[in-house]
Amino acid sequence: MSSAYDVVVIGAGTGGYVAAIRAAQLGKKVAVVEKQKALGGTCLIWGCIPTKALLEHAHALKIVQNAKEWGVTIPAGTPSIDMGQVQARKDKIVGGLTKGIEFLFKKNKIDWIKGTARLAGHGRVEVTDGASQTLEAKHIVIATGSQPRSIPGIEIDRTRIITSDEAIALKSVPKSIVILGSGAVGVEFASIYRRFGSEVTIIELLPRLVPNEDEAVSAELEKSFKKQGIKTLVGTKVTKAAATAGSVDIEVQDGAGKSQKLSAELLLVATGRGPVTTGLGVEALGIELEKGYVKVDSLYRTSVPGISAIGDVITMGAAPHPQLAHVSSMEGIIAAERIAGHDVQLLNYEHVPGCTYCDPEIGSVGLTEAEATRRGYDVKIGTFPFGVLGRAKMAGETEGFVKIVADKKYDEILGVHMIGPRSTELVAEAVLALRLECTVEELVRTIHAHPTFSEAVGEASHAAHGAAIHM
Numbered sequence: 001m002s003s004a005y006d007v008v009v010i011g012a013g014t015g016g017y018v019a020a021i022r023a024a025q026l027g028k029k030v031a032v033v034e035k036q037k038a039l040g041g042t043c044l045i046w047g048c049i050p051t052k053a054l055l056e057h058a059h060a061l062k063i064v065q066n067a068k069e070w071g072v073t074i075p076a077g078t079p080s081i082d083m084g085q086v087q088a089r090k091d092k093i094v095g096g097l098t099k100g101i102e103f104l105f106k107k108n109k110i111d112w113i114k115g116t117a118r119l120a121g122h123g124r125v126e127v128t129d130g131a132s133q134t135l136e137a138k139h140i141v142i143a144t145g146s147q148p149r150s151i152p153g154i155e156i157d158r159t160r161i162i163t164s165d166e167a168i169a170l171k172s173v174p175k176s177i178v179i180l181g182s183g184a185v186g187v188e189f190a191s192i193y194r195r196f197g198s199e200v201t202i203i204e205l206l207p208r209l210v211p212n213e214d215e216a217v218s219a220e221l222e223k224s225f226k227k228q229g230i231k232t233l234v235g236t237k238v239t240k241a242a243a244t245a246g247s248v249d250i251e252v253q254d255g256a257g258k259s260q261k262l263s264a265e266l267l268l269v270a271t272g273r274g275p276v277t278t279g280l281g282v283e284a285l286g287i288e289l290e291k292g293y294v295k296v297d298s299l300y301r302t303s304v305p306g307i308s309a310i311g312d313v314i315t316m317g318a319a320p321h322p323q324l325a326h327v328s329s330m331e332g333i334i335a336a337e338r339i340a341g342h343d344v345q346l347l348n349y350e351h352v353p354g355c356t357y358c359d360p361e362i363g364s365v366g367l368t369e370a371e372a373t374r375r376g377y378d379v380k381i382g383t384f385p386f387g388v389l390g391r392a393k394m395a396g397e398t399e400g401f402v403k404i405v406a407d408k409k410y411d412e413i414l415g416v417h418m419i420g421p422r423s424t425e426l427v428a429e430a431v432l433a434l435r436l437e438c439t440v441e442e443l444v445r446t447i448h449a450h451p452t453f454s455e456a457v458g459e460a461s462h463a464a465h466g467a468a469i470h471m
């Protein structure tokens with residue numbers, strides 16, 4: 001059987017399903033091939049949604065643990081978490097959202113072809129596993145995403161040495177967990193399982209937690225984690241990890257060559273994700289790859305005409321490509337618009353917000369202070385702590401700050417970095433400020449409602465002019 005489409009998208013993650021919807025909105029006949037039983041890919045099934053659902057549970061437990069302060073009386077006993085209910089609620093949220101994409105496909109007349117896709121030649125996609133068929137397509141979009149990967153010497157057994165795929169689905173709270181890697185995934189699980197009651201240790205090869213963030217943010221997170229009882233071993237590498245019946249034996253070595261042994265119920269490997277291209281037939285078609293990633297230009301065209309690629313599976317050559325849901329979706333929109341013959345605006349990767357939902361949350365966009373200095377800017381900084389704000393005091397969330405990095409010469413905002421309550425929401429204002437090339441003065445003149453957390457953004461801009469009002 002063969003069917004003809006304008007666009008066939010391979011993979012229904014946040015890149016693929018958004019590209020499909022945008023192409024359909026622009027009048028294209030679209031099919032999406034997805035091998036999973038549900039739509040939504042990593043973000044909905046194993047990534048953003050399940051982890052943030054678990055973090056909301058952790059936040060609820062935090063409020064209950066502090067019930068006395070809130071004047072809420074609860075029966076005697078230590079509040080604890082019921083993992084059965086946590087998993088049931090999380091699964092309900094995931095199920096509802098994946099069904100929502102099925103609805104959007106129907107609404108936009110997009111065919112979901114169930115099965116595994118393989119490129120079968122120019123303009124041809126072969127689907128197996130489901131009803132075997134060949135699809136003909138004027139345009140093909142590869143959006144096959146990424147999967148967890150380990151580091152040499154550490155074998156993931158998915159029982160004791162696990163990935164985020166298993167960490168979102170634990171049926172009980174582990175007594176102890178060692179987390180390898182302190183990027184977004186690592187520190188989010190540290191927050192979740194520490195709050196649920198586990199002993200948590202994070203091991204990071206680089207000298208600080210969340211090493212892609214501004215140094216001040218890393219320092220604040222380390223301070224907070226210490227207070228919460230999360231152990232951090234930075235500048236440390238794992239040299240050995242062996243699973244036994246009931247635990248994992250881990251050997252680590254610090255920068256000075258000093259070794260130590262750790263033991264934990266679980267080792268979570270959160271050292272990054274690799275591209276999914278196995279069996280896709282990319283090599284046979286001559287599509288250029290780089291370290292396994294599909295190489296694309298700034299309009300998401302691969303080296304083979306008629307085949308585009310977006311999302312976690314791509315590389316653009318220079319800087320590492322951010323593996324984020326919102327990046328993949330925007331790439332999907334741009335690719336679909338270009339395929340439909342529209343003029344498109346290139347994505348500015350320097351304006352991609354980074355949100356990390358650990359406790360306290362991190363939101364950042366643009367240049368860090370170190371990067372702005374490295375690029376030769378004469379940098380000025382404005383920092384304002386959340387703790388001074390009435391709203392933060394009311395919420396009992398007083399940790400952290402907003403830091404603005406700006407250029408002294410033109411007053412232009414170069415980056416905004418925040419750690420503290422609602423930072424993953426507050427960063428949206430900073431993203432717009434960067435997109436509109438705002439000056440600090442324009443942020444100073446922007447009214448921030450009172451009492452809100454967003455006052456910290458306004459006050460940080462005042463601080464960058466040396467004139468914070470409430471400090």
Ligand SMILES: Cc1cc2nc3c(=O)[nH]c(=O)nc-3n(C[C@H](O)[C@H](O)[C@H](O)COP(=O)(O)OP(=O)(O)OC[C@H]3O[C@@H](n4cnc5c(N)ncnc54)[C@H](O)[C@@H]3O)c2cc1C
Binds near residue numbers: 033276311323326
């Ligand atoms: C634990 C965790 C937490 C995360 N949290 C966040 C977050 O808070 N915010 C954020 O922005 N990002 C987050 N991410 C990253 C985000 O999930 C990814 O960047 C995003 O899902 C990438 O989308 P994608 O469409 O490129 O690929 P994916 O979502 O990986 O989708 C690819 C799809 O292609 C399908 N597929 C692959 N090969 C084939 C084939 N041959 N045939 C048919 N189907 C195929 C797969 O089944 C999959 O459904 C998180 C990731 C993880 C692991």
